[in-house]
Amino acid sequence: MFGQTTSADGILVNEVTAQAPVKKKSSLWYDAWKRLKRDKIAVASVIIVGLYALIGLLSALGIVAADWNQEVGPSYAAPFENWDYILGTDIFGRSVITKVIHGTQIAMSVGLVSSLIAIPIGVGLGAIAGYFGGKVDEVIVWFYTTVSSIPGIMLLMSIAFILGKGITTVYIALGLTSWVGLCRLIRGEVMKHKNREYVQAADAIGAGHTRKLLKHILPNVTHIVIINTSLQFQVAIKSEVILSYIGLGVSGQPSWGTMIDDAKLELARGVWWQLAGATVAMFLVVLAFNILGDALRDALDPKLKGKS
Amino acid sequence: MNSSVNYIIRRLLYLIPVLLGVCALIFLLFNVVAGDPTALLLGKHASVEQMAELREQLGLNKSLFAQYLDVVKSAFTFDFGRSWSTKQQISSMIMQGAIPSLTLSIPAFIISTFTSIIFAVIVAYYRGKGIDLFIRVTCIAMMSISSLVYILVFQNVLAFQLGLFEISGYEYGFPNFLYYVSLPIIIWIVLSLGPDIRFYRTIILDEIYQDYVRTARAKGLSEKVILFKHVLRNAMIPILTYTVVQLPFLLLGALLLESFFAIPGLGGMTITALNSSDFPVLKAITILSAVAYIIFTLIQDILYTLVDPRVKLQ
């Protein structure tokens, strides 16, 4: 199954003549990367994501946009009038562009940290449930059925509500609500792989559970985790906006969510630049993550290869 | 037959552990982690005595276990009592809220699902061609804009400036509600078209490369028949998986839409309850959603057997 789809070596299949040219470096990851590289738009997405990550990092380190809190002009100055605040200013006369840049930090970290919370839980529980089956599986399935039977937005709001303030809450709330999907996926995939012959082959050479799970099965589901993460990022970034709207978002530093929330009132007075700035910034990175997610799926998930 | 009855009974019995779990979870969230609601309920002039009195009345002085049992009891009897904040009967609050939520979400859901499926089939037909690329890119672009932006812009332009729709509000009864929910429904559809088309397209493409499609082509069937008859029927399973589990959550309507369009639905009720520490209401909504979720997954399983003869309920 796997081989058939990944190699186009139909002509070379003959035993006698099979002489695949010796490649310097060849692994599924490398192949996937090569495939990804061919896709111009995907490469552009990688670059955009990379750029955002860089900006986020620089702003976290205080190298760029550290002066977002500075008053640089009059309140609600219109954009494109002054180079110091090319995208205009907000209510306090702070530069909108600087806030947008600073907001990158929140957006990227929300995606990153919530993934860092969701992935270990989702992969851990999913793998254990799928691999061991039986009672353990029942308990884990019960657990995530319970969690998923509560509407996500309710769970998100309650967690945010109870933890209260700020960015940590956003991380935790998003992390804790998004592991379920991943867990279910990983469980199914591990169950499938568990019965694959290569795992039984590992059994036959005397490999224990830990080895079978960690060394054999998990590497074969990593692509799912990667695809999922790229999508989790964009979900997280979008959720931050909603949380901000409900008033459970970030405080004390600018985020795209709070900027859009501000715009709710500003729009009627004709102040559209905060909304535009944040929306465009968000649009670009969410778009990039979406495209990247698709491209990764095509590149890493051989099942869908050639079907884009 | 017998085994499917067994299956259905088993699945319904599964409600018990799940409900116990849901109760434990919300109990943990609202009774253990969240603090004392009495100060808020009594308002700005609250006194210590009154707070103590109210705590007693609300049963907050009982042991945690006894309180948990109360939650469980209400979950299994569906008797949620009265709201702490508004003192209203919760069952009637939910009834009143469910109607607007459902009149908004069900039409929106049905229209958006059908539209997206049809679009997806069309896109699948033109796979690899310009139109496919165009719709795909449009979908992703549509998904990348925050829903808040759509609401703000649509309400301002379509309802206010062009006067095509009511700006906000709601009236019970047909056809009056239609005046109020049309715009929110349109926004809902616009919001869901992007992700839905994309998802259904993937599903349909998954099917299009199956061997049976080749067989159908070899029979001389036209592409239209193949797509709408052979492929779509097979794609129903993943489509059902994706859509049916959304249904119970339709109950909550769309939170943002409800509050911007002043639709008195359950979504708005949830936010209000949250903002006034009205735990009985939150518990009721959560428990009902959980029950709906389990029942709908069961319905989903039954639907599977209808669309796919290979699936058996066991």
Added chain:
Amino acid sequence: TKKQNFDEKVLNVVVSAKVKGLDPVNAGDTYSSAEIARVYEGLLEYEYLKRPYELKPSLAQAMPTVSDDGLTYTFKIKPGVKFHDNKCFPNGKGRELVASDFVYSIKRMADSKNNSTGWWLLDGRIKGLNEWKDKYKGKDANYSEEVEGLKALDKYTLQFTLTSKYPQFLYSLAMVYTFAVPHEAVEMYGEEFLNNPVGTGAFQITKPYAQQNTIEYVKNPNYRDDFYPSEGASEEDIAAGLTKYAGKKLPLVDKIKVQIQTEASTRFLSFQDGNVDLSEIPKDNFDQVVTPDQGLTDEYKAKGIDLEVTPDLDITYIAFNHDDPLFKNNVKLKQAMSLAYNGAEANTLFYNGRGILAQTIIPPGIGGFDPNYKNPYAKFDLEKAKKLLDEAGYKNGEGLPEISYETTATTVSRQMSEYFQKNMAELGIKIKVNTNTWPQLTQKVKSRQAQMFGMAWLGDYPDAENFLQLLYGPNSAPGPNGGNYNDAQFNKDFDTAKNMQPGPERAAKYAKLAQRVAEEVPLLLGVHRTSFVLKHSWLKNYKFSTFNHGHAKYYDVDMKKKKEVLESGLLKKDVEKKTASN
């Protein structure tokens, strides 16, 4: 869109929060109170046109006679006033209101089962009422048991006996908590009473209140003889035509349609669309609507829209928690912070410069407000602030721990906290902003966990006592004094002042008290907010009141005018142009 019906006189109002229920004893918030007051009435009410606010009899025939010791109040009740027709009465015909209805209604406030949010008004005030309450704690109260201080002497005579002097008592009789409810309705509807209001008011509901986002009222056909007033009208009132209706029988409209819309932007759109007759102006729409001299922009004038600007009876402030040793005996630190807080600019940013910068805790419009007083610490002076901070031992903020500031999560309060943070940063003080949901903030304040927090207080009645008590030690959290300020001298002076009879003497005393304590900076003073209300040309007789209880009966709607305006498309003009140019 739907067709409008212009045959009936319908008043369209918008409310910004959910209305919980219509039971007077549980009128927790201003929104519910306003709705309750459409249906129910009390002994007293506020004069419609007169300012400063003044009480006048409502269901009472006249103002009460007060005994010499100031403890006994005797009321005569208007005879012949009928409750709304309702199935709780025999034959469904409204019964006549009697004195014992008030006895019953006020006992309901004390009934612990009802957990009335208005109990603080009467707590410890009426002879025997607390005892009655305690006796039936957790039990079914016996309403027939007589309470010494609360008696119906005969069918139309009602007598209150207080435990001590309490000049504010009369105000509580104009508050919805004490409004008259018929025991028949309470008994019949039980827990559903809150959805089935039966009162004597000018309006009645058509069907039980069902938690929907609209409430509809119709005119009470049997409404008592009540006429449009002319007393106390100011020059402007007369100019605005507010006295034209003098002597007309109330109410003037046939129907009221109340819409609940929680989003400010939605409310404003509804108003602009002509869907509602009046609206407050969202902060961010100010420039669009109001010119710098507080008049209306031409664009809106052209649409026939009127603007009503009135100072509201309230104050915003940032409280220090005096439980915290950092603030307890550290006047200089608080003074420094107060000086570093740029209230004037905050006023521009958040209240469009329309707020009145607070000098003491007492707002204008009530006795105790001194327009000439300037608080030396309620102004922006960074130099002086730095000096004071130095004197307090925290040169440039060194040695000062990070101070946490609690706020709610609405857009505006978030912006305000950012602004405060910025101001304090200039002084060298680090502020950590914690956003909370409203329940969380309340809980933190009531459990004394909040170090600093922003609040606003809206007067319950027009007496400075209601503001000064925010600093009264015994009112500490969970009471209204969330900052837990406790100054023995202030407490003592306050006790004497509040028991004085209203008058210039008491006002002077209040003023002195307020000014002295203001310089101790128990709070960072914000502004007294101004209310801006827009109304359409077809709405007549509107006058703003902080205590807008039952005033809808004075409003009139000119349906012909409304039809004309709506059909001419006048309201939509310009808007299109404006958005096009954006």
Added chain:
Amino acid sequence: MSDLLQIKNLNVDFNTPEGIVRAVNNVSFDVPLGKTVGLVGESGSGKSVTSLAVMQLIPNPPGIISSGEIIFEGQDLLKLQEEEMRKIRGNDIAMIFQEPMTSLNPVFKVGDQISESLMLHKGMSPKEAWEKSVELLDQVGIPNPKASAQKYPHEMSGGQKQRVMIAMAIACEPKLLICDEPTTALDVTIQRQVIDLMFDLQDKYKMGMLFITHDLGVIADIADDVVVMYRSNIVEQNTAKNIFMAPQHPYTKGLIACRPALDKNPERLLTVSDFMDEAGNEIAVDQTKTKKVDKVFKVDEEKNPVLLEVNDLHVHFPIKGGIFGRTVDHFKAVNGVSFKLRKGMTLGLVGESGCGKTTLGRSLLRLIEPTKGQVIYDGVEITKLDKKQMRDMRSKMQIIFQDPYSSLNPRMTVSEILMEPMVLHNIGATKEEREKKARWLMEKVGLKAEQLSRYPHEFSGGQRQRICIARALAVSPDFIICDESVSALDVSVQAQVLNLLLDLQEEFGLTYIFISHDLSVVNFISDEVAVMNSGQFVEMDRANEVYLRPKMDYTKKLLEAIPKGMPKELLAEQSGLQ
């Protein structure tokens, strides 16, 4: 005689990421009316693409017919509009596909699926079409056709599904029927039935038939002409008789030679590589290899002690039911099996799909826990060992799985795959030593040591099966179970792997249990043969005995099913000669 179909200079290209691949190169052949043309060639040689080109069903993109003509009844199909082509598909030209399991639409009744083309092309009403479908199902030999028409594909066995496919294809009585490996996925017994059916139908309807396979033996019975394809080209084209009698091209020779025949018992099989070098040039055949030996079954108590003893082995799978999903019954996959196997010997295990072969094999290694019974290996009762001891035991007993694609972890390099068992069983003290052994293993199984750093997907099927064998050998076992280890391979590759297994047995004195459903393969490699049915051994004896003198009907049925590998006329001639 007029030619029904003429293919002239057909070229088909595929646009792949690696560049343009020519899948069919300058192919020309004819299919006369009423005759069967066999198209033979190894996997990937372009057979399917050729047939799809006739139907104009080549997936586009990436495929494109770059030049050539396909003339059907005097009309060039390549010049037709899609609309016109649709009228021909299913009506004049019908096709049966390789995979009966997936080629039917799973959600429609088979009756409906057959009716569909009748309604489309013959304009029948649904009722007429349904009746005709039932009739067709009867014709293709489906029992109780009325009821069967109401069934869904999953309710039928593989053979039945293929019959449905055939019924569907012949529904409109096409003039040309294309069969793309219609039997490859089927059991030998069922394969036999299907081929017989095709033969009868062709006789009855007098249609032209293009029959595609990679196994020359399969079409021996049925084809009039044979076209041999090798690497996108036609290398030989002749009548069936001539092809079998006097094959010209070395590849054809290899194909004929590599199928083990029941009546011959060579020491090893000839393969394509014995006839042809890598560049495709003919080489002289080393005649010593074809030496015919009569396998003599002799047991030397000294040299061949009993290595494995199995007593009354049962494996039961629970069947769940009831509200709480409790076990209500058991499915007895292995139901009381006992046998002894001597060292250095090979036990062949045959039986139909689902009879319990795999389950038995795995339970011997305790990869599936036996429910009951004893397995004694080298004097140790392994059914009593604990986990740890069992793990150590695994270095002595190994298994090679059926599917070379899925039994290698796609995310591990070959060297990791080979070194993992060594690490687990402490073979080789250092990494270097293990690497050395891995290299040695690669050479032993006929692969190159440089290929160690590659991933499984970079190998062909046969190579992968060699890697699996190398992995099994890595722990130096004495006993190996080969579970259908060659069933997934092309006949020519299968022969190479069988040779390898024999060589290794000789060199290391290995003991095998060889599981297969193909009696000829089992016969070739085994000393003893056990025939299994419904979880039990129905017959067990020396290989020759089972073949020459089958005792049970079941065994006879299995034997009959094996393709003779020679056209009938040729067989008759041969036997006549003798």
